[in-house]
Amino acid sequence: MNSILLKPRMNFSCGTSAIHLLDESRLISIVSELNPEAVQKLISSLTSIDWSVELIKEYEHKWDWSNLSKNPSLPWSVELIKEYEHKWDWSNLSKNPSLPWSVELIKEYEHKWGWSNLSKNPSLPWSIELIKEYEHKWDWYHLSWNRSLPWSVTLIERYKDNWDWDHNYGRFAIFSNEFFPWAVKFFDRYVHKVNFDDYPYTSDFSQNLALSMELIERCKENWDWYHLSQNTSISWSIELIERYKENWDWYSLSQNPSLPWSVELIEKYKYSWDWYSLSQNKSLPYQLIKKYKNNLYWSIELL
Template sequence: MSNKYKISRVIVDKYPDKIDWKALSENTNALWSVYMIEIGKHSFNWTSLSNNPSLPWDKDLIERYKDKWDWGWLGLSSNTGIPWNIAILDMNSEGWLRSASKNSWDWQSLSKNEGIRWTAKMLKKFQDKWNWDFLMKNNSVEWNAEMVEACKDHLDWNIISASTTIEWTKKFIDKYKDKLNWKILSTNEYLPWSDEFVEYYKNKWNWKELSSNPLLPWSDKFIETYKDKWDWKDLSGNTFLPWSNLLVEKYSWDITGLSSNHLLPWSEKVINKYRKKWNWQKLSENKGLPWSDELIAEYKDEWDWEVLSLNKHIKWSLKIIDKYKSRWNWKNLSANKYLPWSEELIDKYKDNWDWQILSSAKYLPWSRHFIDKYQDKLNWSVLINNAGIPWSIKLLEKYHNRIDGKFLITSSIIWKKAFEPYINDKLVVEIMDNIKHRVGWAKTVEAGFDNTEAYNFEFDKNLKAVSMNHELVKEVNGLKTS
């Protein structure tokens, strides 16, 4: 509970000696305040706390506990919740921070930190401190022309060439044309693509990459103009061309590329015309085909049934599943959420399904009855993390012998569904008051951490009180480590 519940000042004030402060250090749901930090300052795991993004972060808070924070890669430097700015980063140059070698930023971790709002001024000011290899791979950096100019001698131009945030103009491209990677640039959908733009740089483009770029000004005329430059294999798979029967007939296309292209003018006539040429593996997953029971029957000996079993565009029915039951790949079929899942379907082929896959599937018709019916087939270590199940206290209580206690106390899904809706400060106070005077409470806290048995919780019908019907060790362990 200490690492999941929205613990507030009320609980901290009333039970400071019962809080698992190390677990609380990681709690991102707690209602954090400077007051709470002050109360637990001698008990926290300060490395975990330093990395907790939910604290009320500002420069004053960092300065207040400057001797306690873990400033390194496990702590502050990797924290995405700090409102990073030049003033905070510049704390590294302040006297009190320079005087203690352990209290300094890990610039390698900062370079990877995706919580920083990057600016040209920030990048330039600390340009000798950043790890530019890591910074260039940081997805939170939204490059623009000003930032590129400020840091041009440190940049990885391959990454810049792929940027989706730069305002690409002819002026910008001309300025850095000798630094940019034209192969990567040819794939970039954010360039100002037009007939004139393509023509202007026609001797610099990588035409293989250009052939699969969806944002080019595709037209019959455009394709014809550069017919000697295209990579026809890649062009064949490009769904953004103005596909028509005439276009298909006009050029010598790559059949594998066409087979995977869902925007061709597909019809049973087209499929039959090139029946002996198609790549049927690619065709078996092509969503553009006019899927029907008749189409599947007509080419039943050509389909790749392993691939077809995963197809989400087939009009799935009990009839079609039964008709080809000896052809389906049942492992793949088990993973296909587009089947008409029902108890009838599952019952009929209960010995064919991959039950480990089904145990993780959110798309099954989960209910207490359903779980009870198939409890001996389900994989319970997988099931515990399935968000599609209607987890409840009663469900956990009924199957406590099948659930590993370690999974129970660490599952965020179970916490959110079975416990979080009912746990509040009033209920926590009742629980704590109920057990705080019991003999041996403190000793069992330490003894209980390795207990891996399941936990039996019983809520009364009004959810106004909780009784814990298990041994005292389990009771305390559930409160302290869940």
């Protein structure tokens, strides 16, 4: 592959290979030691090249099209996709977030997409209508993890028999998605699907960002309190902390930046805090650091 490819920029990072290239001559030196196939793969995956339609066309027969298909830095357009329709790796193309995703694009290549990868792509124009249109093509396990879906009670109810509610690879997709619209009424409807005896599940569920005080109370005998104590999106209050003071993991709680830190809070539980963990908490206000300077473990981060 001609060195002209390398001229647009002088500083590259080759992804997982961790090759940092300072100039063109060094890159050429490294590339010259690789076999042609490795060179094709490496160059095709670079995101720091000034990609253009002309560049892709000029070396059309030299690219590794599988890597090119998942490269987010190409000048993606409907025209570019059409031009090389028979060269793309459609499975890799399906997970590329940088395509000009639209309902029309999905329809145009309906029979070419890798629907498993498409199901986990956050950049699609997700809507209830889109999900309904291809409900028999989606990979519902991956769809259950996708944070970009228009999550609502209506959506979940409509496809309650399709979502991944079950144990899969030690995790539970639908319950682990922090955009799942948890509410007490909704939880009661699906509590029979919860396996509180499974540690990976309970761990995931305890870190769900949508938990309310009412839900915490409803399942207080079942939570993984270690992970619950780390949850940064609970509406933390002194009342909540007091109610479950015998349950919290105080080591984790001491590190949690989202607690309502105050002199009152620290004084109230001064014999419960893990002061070393508290010392690492960057959300501790300066006046508290000053007041408890003899309790804290000092490090440069606190100064």
